[in-house]
Amino acid sequence: MTVLAETPLNVTGTRKIAFERLVRVELRKLADTRAGRWLLISVAALTALVLVIQLWVVVAQDLQVDFSDFLLAMNTPMGILLPVLGVMSVTSEWSQRTAMVTFALEPSRLRVVAAKLVSVLVVSVGALAVGLLLGALAQLLYGVLSGNELVWGSAGTLAFNYLVSWVLGMVTGFAYGALLLNSAAGIVVYFVYSFVLPIPFAIGAQLMDWFDHLRPWIDFSFAQGPLLQGSLTGSEWAHLATSGLIWLVLPLVVGIWRINRAEVK
Amino acid sequence: MSSLAAGSYGIDISGTPAIPFGRLFRVELRKSVNTRAGRWLVGITVGAALLAETIFLIVAAAKNLDSAYGDFVAAAAFTSSFLLPIIGIMLVSSEWSQRTAMTTFTLEPHRMRIVWAKMLAGMSLTAFVIAFALMVGLVCNLLFAVIQGQSPDWTFGWSGFFGFLINQTFAMLGGFALACLFLNTPASIVVYVVYKYVVPTLLGIGSALMVWFSHFAPWIDFQAAQAELYDMPLTGSQWGHLIVSGFIWLVVPLGVGLWRIRHAEVK
Amino acid sequence: MIKVEGLTRAYGSFIAVDHISFECRQGRVTGFLGPNGAGKTTTMRVMVGLTPPTAGDVTIGGLHYADIPNPGRHVGVLLDASAQHEGRTGREVLEIGARTMGLPSSRIDEMLDLVSLDAREAKRRVRNYSLGMRQRLGIAHALLGDPSVLILDEPANGLDPAGIRWMRGLLKGYADRGGTVFLSSHLLHEVEQIADEMILIGNGKIVARGTRDELLRGATGGATTTLVTSLDNDHLAGALEEKGHEVHPAGGGLRVTAEPVEVGRVAAEKQIVLTDLRAGHEGGLEELFLELTADTQREHDVVPTGEPSA
Numbered sequence: 001m002t003v004l005a006e007t008p009l010n011v012t013g014t015r016k017i018a019f020e021r022l023v024r025v026e027l028r029k030l031a032d033t034r035a036g037r038w039l040l041i042s043v044a045a046l047t048a049l050v051l052v053i054q055l056w057v058v059v060a061q062d063l064q065v066d067f068s069d070f071l072l073a074m075n076t077p078m079g080i081l082l083p084v085l086g087v088m089s090v091t092s093e094w095s096q097r098t099a100m101v102t103f104a105l106e107p108s109r110l111r112v113v114a115a116k117l118v119s120v121l122v123v124s125v126g127a128l129a130v131g132l133l134l135g136a137l138a139q140l141l142y143g144v145l146s147g148n149e150l151v152w153g154s155a156g157t158l159a160f161n162y163l164v165s166w167v168l169g170m171v172t173g174f175a176y177g178a179l180l181l182n183s184a185a186g187i188v189v190y191f192v193y194s195f196v197l198p199i200p201f202a203i204g205a206q207l208m209d210w211f212d213h214l215r216p217w218i219d220f221s222f223a224q225g226p227l228l229q230g231s232l233t234g235s236e237w238a239h240l241a242t243s244g245l246i247w248l249v250l251p252l253v254v255g256i257w258r259i260n261r262a263e264v265k
Numbered sequence: 266m267s268s269l270a271a272g273s274y275g276i277d278i279s280g281t282p283a284i285p286f287g288r289l290f291r292v293e294l295r296k297s298v299n300t301r302a303g304r305w306l307v308g309i310t311v312g313a314a315l316l317a318e319t320i321f322l323i324v325a326a327a328k329n330l331d332s333a334y335g336d337f338v339a340a341a342a343f344t345s346s347f348l349l350p351i352i353g354i355m356l357v358s359s360e361w362s363q364r365t366a367m368t369t370f371t372l373e374p375h376r377m378r379i380v381w382a383k384m385l386a387g388m389s390l391t392a393f394v395i396a397f398a399l400m401v402g403l404v405c406n407l408l409f410a411v412i413q414g415q416s417p418d419w420t421f422g423w424s425g426f427f428g429f430l431i432n433q434t435f436a437m438l439g440g441f442a443l444a445c446l447f448l449n450t451p452a453s454i455v456v457y458v459v460y461k462y463v464v465p466t467l468l469g470i471g472s473a474l475m476v477w478f479s480h481f482a483p484w485i486d487f488q489a490a491q492a493e494l495y496d497m498p499l500t501g502s503q504w505g506h507l508i509v510s511g512f513i514w515l516v517v518p519l520g521v522g523l524w525r526i527r528h529a530e531v532k
Numbered sequence: 533m534i535k536v537e538g539l540t541r542a543y544g545s546f547i548a549v550d551h552i553s554f555e556c557r558q559g560r561v562t563g564f565l566g567p568n569g570a571g572k573t574t575t576m577r578v579m580v581g582l583t584p585p586t587a588g589d590v591t592i593g594g595l596h597y598a599d600i601p602n603p604g605r606h607v608g609v610l611l612d613a614s615a616q617h618e619g620r621t622g623r624e625v626l627e628i629g630a631r632t633m634g635l636p637s638s639r640i641d642e643m644l645d646l647v648s649l650d651a652r653e654a655k656r657r658v659r660n661y662s663l664g665m666r667q668r669l670g671i672a673h674a675l676l677g678d679p680s681v682l683i684l685d686e687p688a689n690g691l692d693p694a695g696i697r698w699m700r701g702l703l704k705g706y707a708d709r710g711g712t713v714f715l716s717s718h719l720l721h722e723v724e725q726i727a728d729e730m731i732l733i734g735n736g737k738i739v740a741r742g743t744r745d746e747l748l749r750g751a752t753g754g755a756t757t758t759l760v761t762s763l764d765n766d767h768l769a770g771a772l773e774e775k776g777h778e779v780h781p782a783g784g785g786l787r788v789t790a791e792p793v794e795v796g797r798v799a800a801e802k803q804i805v806l807t808d809l810r811a812g813h814e815g816g817l818e819e820l821f822l823e824l825t826a827d828t829q830r831e832h833d834v835v836p837t838g839e840p841s842a
Contacts, residue, residue, distance in 0.1 A: 035449075035451070035452075057471065057474055057475065061474055063474070076463060076466075080455070080458070080459060080463065084455055087451075088451065095362070183450060183451045184302070184351075184355065184451060184454060185302075187451055187454050187455065188348075188454060191454070191458045192347065195347075195458060195462045196347050199343070200320070204324070207324055207328050207330075208324070208328065265660075275533050275592065275593020275594050275595070276533075276592065276593030276680055276681065278600060281600075281601050281602045281605050281606065282602065283601040283602060284602050284632060284633070284634070285634075288631065288632065292631045295627075295628065295631065299624050299627075299628070300617055300620055301619045301657075302619055303619075359617070363615075363617040363619075364612070364615035365616060365617050367582060368615065368616070368629070368673070370581070371580045371582065371604070371607075371609045372604045372629065372632045372633065373632065374580075374581045374598040374600075375598065530577075530582065530583045530584070531577075532582075
């Protein structure tokens with residue numbers, strides 16, 4: 001052939017986008033919108049508020065509490081809002097249509113999803129750090145105000161369990177977000193799963209023995225209960241794994257498959 | 266400037282009456298179900314009620330439970346009380362997230378008329394869901410009687426009916442009020458869930474720990490106050506609880522929300 | 533028909549629209565021109581009551597927008613074609629509008645036909661519409677109630693050249709039948725050909741207004757210019773300067789401050805062959821537009837001051 005070959009795109013000088021750069025960007029995207037920032041601020045503020053109220057009540061009523069009680073109290077705001085953040089971390093890309101830009105800059109969508117998942121884990125760890133700090137502060141104040149001896153209990157195990165619980169919550173939210181690719185639907189389904197579903201499960205377990213035995217294997221929220229109490233037995237871990245397969249892994253896999261295949265508009 | 270002079274100057278409005286409220290209401294009702302999201306929501310609400318009834322029927326028949334009409338209706342109410350507020354929320358917030366408020370408010374600049382039309386549309390959907398629950402409950406109750414080979418127990422009564430009606434309407438309006446306040450779907454849903462499921466638990470803990478609080482809690486616990494509605498007639502203090510807590514959780518957010526909608530710059 | 537008096541809209545310390553007054557007359561197309569962020573959209577939003585003004589007043593046919601009963605029957609509005617529910621079909625969007633205004637369904641078909649959206653396209657969800665299709669849908673929605681006033685924000689946005697020509701004809705015909713059209717654009721040539729009157733806005737202030745010719749006369753200081761190209765431009769330039777005309781090189785030819793007939797006469801005298809001779813309006817309006825809004829443009833020519841800042 002005599003025709004000069006076309007110059008190919010010279011890509012020797014450009015490396016793939018580093019994964020940790022993707023993670024850093026995804027972390028930033030969680031906090032740089034008004035909705036995201038407010039959500040993070042709400043988590044911290046509500047946690048602090050709950051602790052203050054608890055502290056006030058236990059001191060006024062002269063109650064005996066230990067560190068695990070403070071951790072349990074702050075599980076309420078964290079446990080509700082972190083999964084919402086998990087949902088929104090995926091769905092906001094679709095409702096705000098930024099997915100077009102994101103996937104144009106990194107066409108390997110699975111890497112983006114993985115980066116998002118890692119960023120969600122980082123937030124869970126951050127939340128735990130903030131929670132432990134606030135909880136410890138509340139505990140110390142409690143010691144000063146009540147004059148009671150401080151009981152820390154097995155704080156290390158508990159901290160680990162709470163982290164597992166929050167990570168599971170956030171990733172479950174993430175999975176529903178990926179599955180439905182719509183904020184409102186993702187949040188509603190998450191809340192149905194975490195607030196509404198346990199009620200018929202509980203009623204069923206009360207009425208039928210066989211269902212009572214089956215429940216821990218299929219009720220993910222129920223299986224997560226022991227996490228907040230202390231260390232788990234082998235069968236409790238098995239419950240967690242099996243029910244988690246149904247309520248977390250399955251939607252997550254389908255969701256990721258969907259993101260990977262979807263036409264981005 | 267008199268309207269007569271205005272007419273001769275520019276546009277002649279003598280032939281155009283204001284948009285009748287009935288028309289606004291019908292349009293808002295249509296808008297609530299003419300999107301895929303809206304249709305799904307109503308469909309799921311109805312479907313979930315049906316599912317709850319079926320499961321309840323199977324369990325009741327299998328375990329030989331003493332079940333009356335009221336129990337069957339309650340099974341449906343359990344699911345719809347969760348989803349009706351979402352309908353209420355989406356009626357308002359979707360106008361803002363989809364930015365259709367721009368069109369809506371240019372066709373009817375009196376924004377409050379739109380809000381009232383939306384509220385009435387929400388109430389109509391509530392009535393529809395209630396009617397559906399009552400009907401399915403009726404069928405299930407008859408089926409139950411046939412399966413058990415006994416005559417159906419129609420214990421439910423008017424007080425139960427009104428309690429159910431008010432309860433479900435309040436559920437929808439609760440979502441509606443929060444959506445007016447936040448004008449944002451996710452925020453409204455999260456706050457609604459917190460208010461419906463978390464606040465009662467916290468109030469319960471507080472009441473258990475502190476005696477003075479246990480006297481105070483009923484005045485702010487809207488969910489507990491509504492639960493009393495199933496056992497009509499209410500006592501004076503029960504009405505008091507309902508009115509005070511309803512004022513806090515329904516009227517205040519709605520009032521602030523309406524003020525916000527009236528003054529908001531629609532983008 | 534539309535009367536804007538002393539309109540101001542401030543966002544905190546930022547003044548989006550700064551005390552502007554103008555009028556749009558019946559049977560005419562009024563163009564509202566300005567660079568991005570000049571305050572065009574804000575002005576239009578105040579007109580239809582979506583944004584409350586900080587000061588000033590807007591009336592349409594002597595009435596405030598909110599006082600017009602069933603306003604869709606009198607004022608057609610298109611502010612943002614993409615502000616439609618993504619999950620509704622195009623037809624359904626018009627259906628809602630028609631029902632609100634109390635119009636028969638046949639009107640929807642007429643409008644779909646008018647904006648050339650076929651039945652299949654009308655059944656698709658807005659989510660799947662291109663920008664041009666959304667724009668057509670928006671125009672159909674604005675015309676639905678057969679209004680006597682049209683307020684359109686960037687109506688040509690996203691339309692293809694054929695679409696722009698179609699819209700031009702549509703609006704021209706509409707004004708000729710006695711309608712009032714107020715439309716905005718940041719592209720001069722879009723407006724130039726249909727607007728009977730133009731209002732130029734920059735930084736929230738009106739910088740110029742008038743008909744095309746009025747604006748041009750102002751732009752050239754009343755003098756006429758001619759654009760000329762010949763086989764021997766240097767020779768021609770010299771001859772023209774000899775006669776006392778100002779000559780500047782312009783592109784491949786010359787810009788002369790004289791009537792075309794005068795330039796032609798000089799060329800004939802000197803026996804220079806002309807290849808192009810025309811009145812120098814072209815580009816004049818464009819330049820005027822850029823000049824008037826120069827302070828408000830985002831792109832500045834970087835001019836070194838010669839004095840390095842210490």
